[in-house]
Amino acid sequence: MKISLALGPRRPLSRQTAWGCLTTNLALPGFGSLVAGRIPGYPQAALALGGMGLTLAYGTRFLIWFVNNWARLHDPEAELLTVLRDMWVAGGLRWAMLGIALFALGWFWALATSLRLLHAAQAGESRHAPPRLG
Numbered sequence: 001m002k003i004s005l006a007l008g009p010r011r012p013l014s015r016q017t018a019w020g021c022l023t024t025n026l027a028l029p030g031f032g033s034l035v036a037g038r039i040p041g042y043p044q045a046a047l048a049l050g051g052m053g054l055t056l057a058y059g060t061r062f063l064i065w066f067v068n069n070w071a072r073l074h075d076p077e078a079e080l081l082t083v084l085r086d087m088w089v090a091g092g093l094r095w096a097m098l099g100i101a102l103f104a105l106g107w108f109w110a111l112a113t114s115l116r117l118l119h120a121a122q123a124g125e126s127r128h129a130p131p132r133l134g
Helices: 015-027 031-035 041-068 080-089 093-124
Strands: none
Touching: 015 031, 015 093, 031 041, 031 093, 041 080, 041 093, 080 093
């Protein structure tokens, strides 16, 4: 079985297919764009998957660090700026936040692409055709 990541021929989409691409992009950013045959789907998917990986790896690391430092973090005499700096640097919070930002960037880019696809599909339909019932 041969698997290929090459895009198929670019073709006009029906409104139903454009809605399917939009919902796919909401769940898995970039993949709906790839289904529609759009090249920006590759970087969208890379941003989303890379961001998810960073968030998962460093978010887990941060949660472990947080549990291990629970008493120190909740000490009423602890200096707030020191605690926040330790959380940001030693806890790995900055890398988890970077992952969240990368995923959000890919998600919003995929959403914009999906809305353009939906607009193009609606504009491509005939204005004088009767509405589809099924």
